[in-house]
Amino acid sequence: GQSLEQPSEVTAVEGAIVQINCTYQTSGFYGLSWYQQHDGGAPTFLSYNALDGLEETGRFSSFLSRSDSYGYLLLQELQMKDSASYFCAVRGQGGGNKLTFGTGTQLKVEL
Amino acid sequence: DVKVTQSSRYLVKRTGEKVFLECVQDMDHENMFWYRQDPGLGLRLIYFSYDVKMKEKGDIPEGYSVSREKKERFSLILESASTNQTSMYLCASKGGSTDTQYFGPGTRLTVL
Numbered sequence: 001g002q003s004l005e006q007p008s009e010v011t012a013v014e015g016a017i018v019q020i021n022c023t024y025q026t027s028g029f030y031g032l033s034w035y036q037q038h039d040g041g042a043p044t045f046l047s048y049n050a051l052d053g054l055e056e057t058g059r060f061s062s063f064l065s066r067s068d069s070y071g072y073l074l075l076q077e078l079q080m081k082d083s084a085s086y087f088c089a090v091r092g093q094g095g096g097n098k099l100t101f102g103t104g105t106q107l108k109v110e111l
Numbered sequence: 112d113v114k115v116t117q118s119s120r121y122l123v124k125r126t127g128e129k130v131f132l133e134c135v136q137d138m139d140h141e142n143m144f145w146y147r148q149d150p151g152l153g154l155r156l157i158y159f160s161y162d163v164k165m166k167e168k169g170d171i172p173e174g175y176s177v178s179r180e181k182k183e184r185f186s187l188i189l190e191s192a193s194t195n196q197t198s199m200y201l202c203a204s205k206g207g208s209t210d211t212q213y214f215g216p217g218t219r220l221t222v223l
Contacts (some may be wrong), residue, residue: 097205098167098169101146
């Protein structure tokens, strides 16, 4: 089977940098994705890492270390609108199209 | 822009009723998915479909079935609704060449 672990809650202040970690156990690995979900909204895709290293998209970056089965999402210059839940997801066993999601990290950005 | 729509935002049904949740996408995506989302449990995959009339079980298929008669439409069916199926149901679609899943707004189903 596949499982992912991420912190349930993180709090940070506006303008700061926050890192949300994700560790995974999976038989086969084809990539780690991150999704953002605001309260009452649909999850939206943020980033995808198939290879080791850092992927940067504006204020958001995502990192992957396949040897450590670990990744993180880095959010810089935090804004109030970044308050949301963030989910990591792996495409694992058998490749294909199936994603397994973590339980999500609720990020609270305070003034 | 990819658009995934779901037939209802809120639905209230009684125990034992047959429930249909509909999902439509407008991007000609091959792959469609049904998830349920519960507090503290994240998104759990119920069923997915990689082509018309094709389906595969996800992690929690018990009590559910699906139908994909047309490429753009994927239906989730609760044959006999039970109170433990009260949840947020999210539909998603994905093209073949990317890893991005596009989600619909969700249907909050309450079974009384």
